[in-house]
Amino acid sequence: MTSRSRAATRVRIEDVAAAAGVSIKTISRVLNREPNVREATRRRVEEICARLEYQPNRFARGLAGQRSYVVALVYNNPSLNYLMEVQGGVLEACHAQHYNLVLAPIGDGKARTAADMRGLFEHSRPDGVVLIPPLTDNATVIAHLRDNAVPFACIAPRSTRERIGVRMDDRAAVHGLIAHLVGLGHRRIGHIMGAASHGACHWRHAGYRDALGQAGIEYDPELVVPGEFVFESGIRGGKRLLDLPSPPTAIFAANDDTAAGVIRVAGERGLSVPRDLSVCGFDDTPIARHIYPALTTVRQPTAEMGRIATLELLQHIRGAEPGRMVEVTHALVLRESTGPVPPARSTQARIAGAVSRSRTREPRRP
Amino acid sequence: MTSRSRAATRVRIEDVAAAAGVSIKTISRVLNREPNVREATRRRVEEICARLEYQPNRFARGLAGQRSYVVALVYNNPSLNYLMEVQGGVLEACHAQHYNLVLAPIGDGKARTAADMRGLFEHSRPDGVVLIPPLTDNATVIAHLRDNAVPFACIAPRSTRERIGVRMDDRAAVHGLIAHLVGLGHRRIGHIMGAASHGACHWRHAGYRDALGQAGIEYDPELVVPGEFVFESGIRGGKRLLDLPSPPTAIFAANDDTAAGVIRVAGERGLSVPRDLSVCGFDDTPIARHIYPALTTVRQPTAEMGRIATLELLQHIRGAEPGRMVEVTHALVLRESTGPVPPARSTQARIAGAVSRSRTREPRRP
DNA sequence: CTGTTAGCGCATTCAA
DNA sequence: TTGAATGCGCTAACAG
Numbered sequence: 001m002t003s004r005s006r007a008a009t010r011v012r013i014e015d016v017a018a019a020a021g022v023s024i025k026t027i028s029r030v031l032n033r034e035p036n037v038r039e040a041t042r043r044r045v046e047e048i049c050a051r052l053e054y055q056p057n058r059f060a061r062g063l064a065g066q067r068s069y070v071v072a073l074v075y076n077n078p079s080l081n082y083l084m085e086v087q088g089g090v091l092e093a094c095h096a097q098h099y100n101l102v103l104a105p106i107g108d109g110k111a112r113t114a115a116d117m118r119g120l121f122e123h124s125r126p127d128g129v130v131l132i133p134p135l136t137d138n139a140t141v142i143a144h145l146r147d148n149a150v151p152f153a154c155i156a157p158r159s160t161r162e163r164i165g166v167r168m169d170d171r172a173a174v175h176g177l178i179a180h181l182v183g184l185g186h187r188r189i190g191h192i193m194g195a196a197s198h199g200a201c202h203w204r205h206a207g208y209r210d211a212l213g214q215a216g217i218e219y220d221p222e223l224v225v226p227g228e229f230v231f232e233s234g235i236r237g238g239k240r241l242l243d244l245p246s247p248p249t250a251i252f253a254a255n256d257d258t259a260a261g262v263i264r265v266a267g268e269r270g271l272s273v274p275r276d277l278s279v280c281g282f283d284d285t286p287i288a289r290h291i292y293p294a295l296t297t298v299r300q301p302t303a304e305m306g307r308i309a310t311l312e313l314l315q316h317i318r319g320a321e322p323g324r325m326v327e328v329t330h331a332l333v334l335r336e337s338t339g340p341v342p343p344a345r346s347t348q349a350r351i352a353g354a355v356s357r358s359r360t361r362e363p364r365r366p
Numbered sequence: 367m368t369s370r371s372r373a374a375t376r377v378r379i380e381d382v383a384a385a386a387g388v389s390i391k392t393i394s395r396v397l398n399r400e401p402n403v404r405e406a407t408r409r410r411v412e413e414i415c416a417r418l419e420y421q422p423n424r425f426a427r428g429l430a431g432q433r434s435y436v437v438a439l440v441y442n443n444p445s446l447n448y449l450m451e452v453q454g455g456v457l458e459a460c461h462a463q464h465y466n467l468v469l470a471p472i473g474d475g476k477a478r479t480a481a482d483m484r485g486l487f488e489h490s491r492p493d494g495v496v497l498i499p500p501l502t503d504n505a506t507v508i509a510h511l512r513d514n515a516v517p518f519a520c521i522a523p524r525s526t527r528e529r530i531g532v533r534m535d536d537r538a539a540v541h542g543l544i545a546h547l548v549g550l551g552h553r554r555i556g557h558i559m560g561a562a563s564h565g566a567c568h569w570r571h572a573g574y575r576d577a578l579g580q581a582g583i584e585y586d587p588e589l590v591v592p593g594e595f596v597f598e599s600g601i602r603g604g605k606r607l608l609d610l611p612s613p614p615t616a617i618f619a620a621n622d623d624t625a626a627g628v629i630r631v632a633g634e635r636g637l638s639v640p641r642d643l644s645v646c647g648f649d650d651t652p653i654a655r656h657i658y659p660a661l662t663t664v665r666q667p668t669a670e671m672g673r674i675a676t677l678e679l680l681q682h683i684r685g686a687e688p689g690r691m692v693e694v695t696h697a698l699v700l701r702e703s704t705g706p707v708p709p710a711r712s713t714q715a716r717i718a719g720a721v722s723r724s725r726t727r728e729p730r731r732p
Numbered sequence: 733c734t735g736t737t738a739g740c741g742c743a744t745t746c747a748a
Numbered sequence: 749t750t751g752a753a754t755g756c757g758c759t760a761a762c763a764g
Contacts, residue, residue, distance in 0.1 A: 010488075012757060023735045028759060036733055055488040059434070060757035062425030063740045067759090080652070084446045091469055100490065102466060103457055122421040124466065231656050260656045267658040286446070290597050290626045291657050292633040378741060389751045394743060402749055426741030429756045433743095 011052045020048045031056060058100075062125075071310060072126035074104045074117075076135050079229065079257055081285040082302060083132065086155060089306025090130055097314050102126065110140055117144040126150060128313045130306070131165075133157065134197035153313035153323070155305050158199030164316055164323035165309040170200050170282075173298045173330040174207025174252070175214075177280055180296070180332065181250045182215045185341035186278060189217075190248035192237035192258050194229040201229075204254050204282060223248055227258055234261015242269065242277075249277065249341045256281035256288045259295050263337065274339030284333050293336035301328050377418045386414050397422060424466075428491075437676060438492035440470045440483075442501050445595065445623055447651040448668060449498065452521060455672025456496055463680050468492065476506055483510040492516060494679045496672070497531075499523065500563035519679035519689070521671050524565030530682055530689035531675040536566050536648075539664045539696040540573025540618070541580075543646055546662070546698065547616045548581045551707035552644060555583075556614035558603035558624050560595040567595075570620050570648060589614055593624055600627015608635065608643075615643065615707045622647035622654045625661050629703065640705030650699050659702035667694050 013031075017024040022041065029037045030045040037045075048054075062068050071094050075083055087103070094101045102124045106116045117140070120126065129152040135141050136157035145152050154165035181189055191208050194201040205224070212219055225240050227233030234253055238261060241248055253259035259281030263273055271277045273293055281288060281297040288295035308326050316323030379397075383390040388407065395403045396411040403411075414420075428434050437460050441449055453469070460467045468490045472482045483506070486492065495518040501507050502523035511518050520531035547555055557574050560567035571590070578585055591606050593599030600619055604627060607614055619625035625647030629639055637643045639659050647654060650665035674692050682689030 014757085024758080025735060025760085026733090029734090032759085038733065041733085053488075057429070057757050058489070058491075059425045059428030060740090061759075063423070063429050063742085064757075064759040066740075068425070080447065080450045084450045087469075091471070098489070100468060103453075103469075105457070122419075123424070123464070125424075231652075257656070264656075264658040264660075286597075287653060287656055290623070290630075290653055292630040294630075380741085390742080391744080391751060392749090395750090398743085404749065407749085423741050426756090427743075429758085430741075430743040432756080 010057075011054050013054070013056065016045070016048055016052055016054050019052065020045050068100075068125045068127050069098065070100045070102055070124055070126045071313065072102045072104045072120055072124055072129045073132070074106060074120070074129050074135055074141065075132040076106050076138075077108075078132060078134075079255070079285070081257075081287065082283065085285070085302035086132055086306035089303035089308075090310045092303075093307045093310035093314070097311075099127075099314065104129075106135060106141070113138065113140045114144065117141060121148050121150070128152060128317050130309050130313060131155065131157070133199060134195065136163075136165075137197065137199070151313060151316050151323075153309040153316070155309050156199060158202070160325050164312050164325055166305045166312070166326045166328060168300060168305070168328050168330055170203035170330075171207040171210065173300075173332070174204045174282070175211045176332050177282075177296075177298055178208055178211030178252060179215070180334070181252070181278060181280070181338060182211065182217070184250075184278065184339060186248075186250040187215075187217050187341075188220075188223065188246065188248040188250075190223045190225070190237075190241040190251040192225055192227040192233055192241070192251065192253045192262070194227055194233075194254035194258075196226075198229070200282075201254065208252060227254055229255050229258060231257045231261045234258040234263075235265055236261075238262035238265035242266075242271075250338065251277065251279050253279065253281050256283045256285045256295055256297055259297070259337070260287055260291050263291055263293070263295075273337050276342055278338040278341075280338055288333070288335070295333075296335045296338040297333050299331040299333050301330075304328060376423075377420050379420070379422065382411070382414055382418055382420050385418065386411050434466075434491045434493050435464065436466045436468055436490055436492045437679065438468045438470045438486055438490060438495045439498070440472060440486070440495050440501055440507065441498040442472050442504075443474075444498060444500075445621070445651070447623075447653065448649065451651075451668035452498060452672035455669035455674075456676045458669075459673045459676035459680070463677075465493075465680065470495075472501060472507070479504065479506045480510065483507060487514055487516070494518060494683050496675050496679060497521065497523070499565060500561065502529075502531075503563065503565070517679060517682050517689075519675040519682070521675050522565060524568070526691050530678050530691055532671045532678070532692045532694060534666060534671070534694050534696055536569035536696075537573040537576065539666075539698075540570045540648070541577045542698050543648070543662075543664055544574055544577030544618060545581070546700070547618070547644060547646070547704060548577065548583070550616075550644065550705060552614075552616040553581075553583055553707075554586075554589065554612065554614040554616075556589045556591070556603075556607040556617040558591055558593040558599055558607070558617065558619045558628070560593055560599075560620035560624075562592075564595070566648075567620065574618060593620055595621050595624060597623045597627045600624040600629075601631055602627075604628035604631035608632075608637075616704065617643065617645050619645065619647050622649045622651045622661055622663055625663070625703070626653055626657050629657055629659070629661075639703050642708055644704040644707075646704055654699070654701070661699075662701045662704040663699050665697040665699050667696075670694060 013024045013027050016027050030042050104120045131154045133156050136154040154163045157163050225237045227237050262279045266273050266277050281295045284297045284299035288297045312323045315321045379390045379393050382393050396408050470486045497520045499522050502520040520529045523529050591603045593603050628645045632639050632643050647661045647663040650663045654661040654663045678689045681687045
């Protein structure tokens with residue numbers, strides 16, 4: 001005998017109908033915000049529902065209505081921190097609207113992607129989907145969505161055409177960040193890029209170029225190295241940049257994890273941040289505060305973005321509003337990892353392998 | 367007109383029955399692993415189900431069977447990293463067993479807790495629940511679970527009596543960790559504790575005492591300060607310990623986040639880790655690798671623990687096996703943040719506010 | 733504006 | 749060992 005979870009007897013729609021002295025259809029209308037109910041009736045019904053603590057049975061609704069009241073969060077493999085933040089916002093919005101959230105991690109490769117999407121539709125039948133980059137621009141995913149006519153909202157998609165969801169002006173944000181470095185006197189500023197499948201990779205790079213251009217600094221391709229938005233990208237990219245004959249005095253990493261990798265490389269080489277090297281990241285994830293020195297970065301309201309995308313999606317599903325592409329604002333967060341350009345940029349940095357023991361780590365907050 | 371998500375026509379149980387030449391009841395029996403089906407019939411049905419890609423309708427099942435096929439992950443407010451890891455394991459186990467996962471964040475306070483639990487039952491009707499500390503030992507939560515006769519599994523509960531789920535021997539793990547410090551010559555070892563509502567707080571403290579006792583080091587209450595398993599605990603606790611007249615040469619923080627806070631305090635005071643101070647954490651979360659110096663810590667197989675707890679829960683729900691309390695093994699992870707005790711522990715550390723500029727940060731990996 | 737009637741797809745008594 | 753009939757609680761045409 002398996003253990004059943006619940007006493008079957010709970011208040012049903014007909015109990016509410018009886019208490020209100022109307023038919024169950026009227027109750028149904030009120031619940032689903034359908035028209036053709038007198039305002040007085042509607043209010044009375046709502047009151048009784050509240051008093052009886054009536055909770056519609058999800059399964060009955062799903063079965064009869066061909067609607068699941070489920071939103072799926074479809075993601076690939078972004079940073080766990082990022083994902084967790086987004087998830088929090090999405091969850092909050094779902095709960096507020098009495099929708100359920102199902103998590104749909106998608107495997108790598110086209111075949112796996114297709115299989116996972118199919119599995120999602122067969123098993124969970126979401127009424128709508130929230131997409132996280134880089135899946136926002138994955139052809140296989142989009143095709144499945146369109147084939148099944150499932151509405152979806154995107155968070156920071158590359159292409160915002162015909163999309164609903166939320167975005168941020170990464171380009172302008174980076175522009176401001178780099179301008180800050182320029183203001184500190186830096187002119188050789190390195191950049192470790194993110195994964196090219198993300199729109200963010202390109203916007204951030206564009207913002208970097210914008211800022212250099214405006215400052216009259218020539219763009220030096222040597223100072224721009226590839227990355228994947230992960231810690232290891234910071235290790236690899238940081239080494240490569242610092243090994244340059246004429247290394248940068250500041251490095252803009254495409255996100256905080258990458259910046260953490262750069263901080264480590266600097267430490268290993270005996271470079272003090274920000275005295276010998278300025279570093280900045282992007283996103284303002286928890287790690288930005290947790291590492292030492294704390295990162296100068298751009299705050300991205302990640303949870304809020306999840307919430308907004310979900311609300312736009314649900315609004316669209318309801319059909320009341322068309323669903324928009326909302327833009328959220330960023331904020332520059334100045335912390336400890338950026339500072340004035342070193343007064344005398346000697347050739348010492350060139351022989352990076354041979355550490356300069358003369359350098360002292362200067363304590364902050366004396 | 368609202369947008370509907372799915373074409374209604376999919377293969378149903380009666381299609382399978384027709385194809386197999388049996389009644390739907392037989393199909394149902396096979397699907398639910400009930401007895402009283404001839405082996406040959408069972409196999410044929412399974413084959414046809416696979417060929418037709420038949421997926422039972424969750425809503426119909428839930429409606430008719432009074433079963434939701436939902437597992438709820440009930441959590442309070444632990445570290446996001448920890449939560450994310452656990453969630454990954456739980457999700458994997460749920461998917462493997464064709465269960466759905468619903469996330470159930472629980473608010474603070476008794477009233478909120480009760481309300482959130484009630485909401486969970488009314489709305490999602492989980493067939494089972496996975497509990498994360500410190501909710502594993504929350505009276506309100508447990509009471510709701512028992513009242514509703516919902517089976518649950520616990521991850522690292524304080525009390526393992528009458529519980530199914532998974533645990534780890536934190537006490538032995540810490541014992542090993544402290545023994546490592548003792549082996550490096552440390553005798554004044556500080557400890558920043560975790561939140562007392564967690565079993566882990568007590569086990570880790572006990573392991574710390576065990577190790578000291580075995581090494582013949584007297585337990586000094588002054589060296590043990592409270593904390594909450596968060597970064598800020600490391601800041602506060604670290605300052606307090608380093609401000610001691612006779613400060614410790616090593617600090618064991620109850621988890622990695624806390625250790626990161628200690629690392630920062632050390633940095634601010636110009637202390638080099640591990641040259642002037644050894645620091646270690648617990649959990650081996652990503653931050654342990656991402657900060658510099660990387661943390662010596664204890665690896666806890668968090669995702670695996672989520673997976674195991676869920677599998678035990680589902681086994682219990684099915685009623686086949688009773689459900690056990692599984693113990694997983696830990697592993698010591700030696701990284702960069704621990705080293706030999708400083709040769710001459712001078713009084714310099716006492717005047718912690720007045721930083722010692724003479725100290726040089728020694729580069730690793732020369 | 734409101735009520736009546738018929739399923740949605742499956743699990744489940746009770747017979748056979 | 750199997751099958752036919754009944755209903756889970758709700759939504760959705762279609763009348764009134």
